[in-house]
Amino acid sequence: MKRMATTRIGVRELVEFVLRSGDLNQRQGSQNTALNGARIHRRLQKQRGDDYEKEVYLKQSVTMSGREYTIDGRADGISHTTDEDYTIEEIKTSDLDFAEVSENTLQLYWGQAQVYGYILAQQKNLAAVTLQLTYFQTTTEVVTTKTKVMQQAELTAFFQQLIAEYEEWLVLRDQWRAQRNTTVKQIDFPFPAYRQGQRELAVAVYKSILLQKRLFVEAPTGTGKTISTLFPAIKALGEDKIQRVFYLTAKQSTRQVAEDALALLSQQGMQLKSITLTAKDKITFAEEVDLAPENNPYMLGYYDRVKPALRDLLMHENQLTRTVIEEYARKHTIDPFEFSLDASLFADVIICDYNYLFDPIVYLQRFFSEPDRDNFFLVDEVHNLVSRSRDMYSASVSSQTFQAVLQQAKTESSAGTSALEKLTSKVKRALTKISKPLRDDDITEMTGQAPLDSVNQALADWVAKIHDWLAEYQDNPLVDTLLDAYFASLTYLKIADLYDETYQSLVSYDHKLRQTTVKQLCLDPSAFLDRALGLGAGAILFSATLSPLSYYQQVLGNNKDSLTFRLASPFPSQNQALLVTPYIQTTYRQREQNLDRIIASIGVMVNAKVGNYLVFLPSYSYLETVQAAFAAAYPQLKTISQATQMDEIQRAEFLAQFTAQPTGTLVGFCVLGGIFSEGIDLKGERLIGVAIVGVGLPGLSTERDLVRDYFDAQQGTGFQYAYQLPGMNHVLQAAGRLIRGSHDVGVILLLDQRFASSRYTQLFPAHWQHFQRCYSVAQLTNQIDQFWQMVAVKNKALD
Template sequence: MASNEIRISIRNLVEFTLRSGDIDNRFIGVSRALEGTKIHQKIQKSGIEGYNAEVPLVYRLEYKGFLLICEGRIDGVIKEDSRVTIDEIKTTAKPLEYIDEFNILHWAQAKCYAYIYAVQNALVNIDVQLTYYQIETEEIKHIRKTFTITEISDFFFELIDKYLKWAALTRNWEIQRNDSIKSLKFPFEKYRSGQRELAIAVYKTISEGRKLFVHAPTGIGKTISTLFPAVKAIGEEKTSKIFYLTAKTITRQVAEESFEIMREYGLKFKTITLTAKEKVCFKENAWCNPENCEYAKGHYDRVDNAIIDIYTSEHSFVRDVVEKYAKKHKICPFEFSLDLAMWADSVICDYNYAFDPRVYLKRFFQFNTGEYTFLIDEAHNLVDRSREMFSAELYKRPFLNLKKTFKTKKPTLSKALSKVNSMFIEMRKECGKENHLVCQKGLKELYQALKELVKESETWLTQNGMSEGYDEMLELYFEVLAFIKIAELYDERYITYLEKDQSDVKFKIFCLDPSHLLGEAIKRGKSAIFFSATLTPIDYFVDILGGNESDYRILLNSAFERDNLCLLISHTISTKFKDRQNSYAHIAQYIYAVISQNPGNYLVFFPSYKYMNEVHLIFNQMYPEVKSLLQTGIMSEEEREHFLDSFKDDVRELLVGFAVLGGIFSEGVDLMGDKLLGAIIVGVGLPQLCLERNIVMDYFNRKNGLGYEYAYVYPGMNKVLQAAGRVIRSEEDRGVVLLIDQRFSNNLYKKLFPAHWNHYKTVNNIKGINGILNNFWGRL
């Protein structure tokens, strides 16, 4: 896309240039969006002669040094004799007598459509009609006006002139940005092993608009190796925006740091990091309305000045910077950050903002695709996260409780709640003696009952903001809406199941195979790079993350000296669930054998909290002189920081941290140098046996015969590889990893070992560990 070319929808043009007033997210009913298409079709097919529905518009205009491409879709064009009317349909919950003729946004959108249609059809006069549909009464009100071509031309160009002030600002920035990119050199003296190969592959993938899957072990420098070529591609107009997508805060920080490094080398590049609304909100409760929040009141009157201020003063829109300018201009920091995403060159954010059908960034992805590049960090995490994003669940208890609440207050709402509750009861009966019921198809009757409940509850919610049961009903309302939205995606890759949960019942639409929906989501951009230190076996990840045989893939070797890692495997201890009770003391002895050879900091990873706690208890009894830390199921941010801060450099006393595989300390943690000398990994990391895993196993057994691998083995070994990757984090690091489990001798697991693990040594007893480690550390 040329730097002077601007593609914008009429709706976005109007909303951006004419927005004003407050943020007001108080409940006004959103389910009508689900019915909006049906309502439009009902009006469009009402029998008016000469009514043409859903008329697309594309208008190319060279104006003041820009090539504008304005796009839109007219709800209806009515041709009556010599008159042409542009019809804009709006739904409303207000009584029609309260609808006046002055709604600037509604008229503006229709008048812009009218101008373009009049120009393209050489009309001197044109009518504009607003058609309001009252969703409860189903009454319709028409408001029609006649405009000359001069009147609507003046109006249209007034909007365009206002918008082009912003366009000129961004074009001037893009010229500076692209000039800086052309002269930008790789921000390190030399490439590490594999780094140049990765950077070239990323650039090629972006240029060709394809997908790339990358297994790149720790130390290669994945973040800079993907960001640098992506930035270069922006400078050469091969992509327009980078979305750096992550699962964890710490990886977002690494991306921010990489951009800062490139800025030190002369790069001019604007980046925004999106923070969850609950975290960034200035108020105790995120109630976005002018009565409860001074930042919401008048937000749109002040936000444009705030954007210009931060845009001309800063390059990195990280959380504290966004908050500083939001407070300065007294605006909502979350909505401010979403606006800044439109003007930033790169957006750093969670996977959800690009892929989750319930919360993705609609301003980018709802109606069209863009020349976007998705850089998907720690892509191994996207498997479970995507299943979560494409699934939805409901519990029975809220329906029962609210049914009682509304029995006398709102009988019709109570009846709708009762109907859903009764369906849960009937399904529970079908479970019989089993604790669950698996269905191969969706339940249309339940979905219909839920839609009826949404409509009934919406009427009550719009009129009873402070009533008893309001908060509970509002929460359930949005849960049901999300459930219905996911239900619309249901196909052969889904299954539904009912599961008894103590005294409650859970009903879930479960996405077994997210590959199709992820593949469709990726199409919202131009190219996608999936990368991780543990993207093996790569064929599995290509399959499950929506790839295909034509996608590029790279498996890179470790950048570190192989002999810096002493990798030991003990085949003598079984950590299977039935054998665990007999392993506690043996594991404690093995831990001590490893740590006693070179005092310092170590981590021990277990497949479950119970297993970890039992061994920790025994270990403390056997070796009370050793200081230990224990991960708990729920840890505050301060407790996590205290845990990690205990791992200090140059400590000559023993410290052992007990943690769980797949937990917060087994991924994304950088304990470089002497902060971590080794890790002991107990077990092969298999996820706990559960209904969902077994359903996934059955599905992939039918699909490709690899059900056990897809459901248990591959996710488990990924946890092992991630935990082992905590030890060697730099070229100077040396350390030990001990794997404890009989199954590590099985070819099913050994074939999943990365290439830099080929030098492992087998140990069968404490004496063997002592001898090898004495030699390893003695070489220091």
């Protein structure tokens, strides 16, 4: 199913919503077809005569459910020899032979052509229109052409039938939206009073929606960012200023916070439909995993059952969480992931991961195939989007991936294995050839600005032939191993289509493993992010740590019209001692000789008051060194540390040790930028001190050096953008684990002399301006003692 628009309905969306039937995952094509579709369209269109016009925009106004809608789209081509003789061409591409295309798929193809035919007949007052379906099989390049002549009366009857069924769902949606608007107007802010700055933030968000702007917001911990952005956005929904809010997050924990905020508003009687989209690998039923689509009961007949399932779901539920989606999917025997996507068409608020908007491979085409001013984006913890977006627009393939296929092929004698070996050996040879200079010169990496055309061509040829192989030998034991290489290659080719001056090619060779890896590295994805954010009316991009705002404005879209808003911390600065130690150096060369001072400084903090503490270090190896030295110096204190791989249960067990009423001191050692340096909430006595060792600079790497060189060439900010600012964000996030509530108190130690330099103090947020420099362990001891004495006096006065 495709997007149901508010005032505009695309031709394809209309046809597919009404006419699609049968099984989910019918083999109608492949990702490879999508990659080549536009190219093939252009190729075929160039072959047409002088009377042929390509990509013709057609639209027709219709009234449904008492409102006017525009049905529109682009016909692939229109030709005419006389004023009454018109032919509309619909071009389709697929890997399948035309004879293998399902009846329902053909119905969808012809359906689009018929709608275009209807619109053209209305505009030109034509008695009849010739419809031509041109089908291009990508693997053989065989073109099949089918034509039919339809009278205006036939086209009109077909179009009206589509509109009649579509209107039934519009009536339902309009009823739900009317109920939404009425109840949203009646709700109030769900807390007795606004926190400091909270009302100002809500007003700024609402104004940004009215102005259709992008707003970058730095709102420190405690300002209630989630409810302060969601509440005004929902109020805008109730006024029909927008129709759909996407709440985009990087982590499951923040998605849960958004769900909780909506549940809180629902307690006031708000009738609003929200949905949380869960990753396919998490929500797919366990019994589906090993089933082929043709044997999967949740896919077989999916489109025949999905509309009754949607009606059942939407008539009885408002908050469509993962649990609710799974319940109704089981009830109606339909795939839960695809069901959630179809249900999202009717949602007012959609909570989902960043990749559903920004990732060029998995973005939601049903919503984001074209701009829609009814959409508005709330992007939470947006500091994470800097590295995430660079990863989304980069791609790599390794010879090891193809070698795994070849190694398994040697042990198999199944049909098709020999042919597969030959095909895969060719692409592996192309990768081996590209790394020859590395082997000859005994070096490990080389970079270049140009795309690796020879690799791209080899992968494109391999993908096209492997698709046919998979269709013919789907029971071959090699299929599972092969699919890893297949999808990695498809992703690589998609990114190759985006390659421009913001990219670098990186070829690396592991001499020990004899393994070649090629990577297309996106150094600056800001233009892609700008394009994605432009698919809605505007966006609020917010985080507790967004300093300097100008940096995030540039790397997250570089839109000159974006606005900024910064809130002060709602918590008194005296609740937190922020101490910088210029007497400690933690650069790689200085770490060993400064270890004693580091241990002594941490010891001063944790021995000043019984309680729970966290110490953040730049790497696992350094963590082990510091923890071992600390445990030797203070054997009476309990220490725990973050492990390299921790599942959800292990993480929960680690955090559970930070109790609200500790009877002894606990010191946890964690990696800066890791799983415990953001997104955890240890309130009150669960955490009273944080030490951060080093300024958080990411490790030196060729990739980061390429980013540095790129921004140096652009504007002379290479080191800051590649190393300093990402590192400082890790520091701010880790420090933000302390002081989670208005009554929390504690100590933050910044253990590195670089923190005392203006290069870093200028990056300190406003609520850090009370920091103090301590030039010795003795002075540090005195400052911490004074802080806790002040806290004790204050608490006594309150008692």
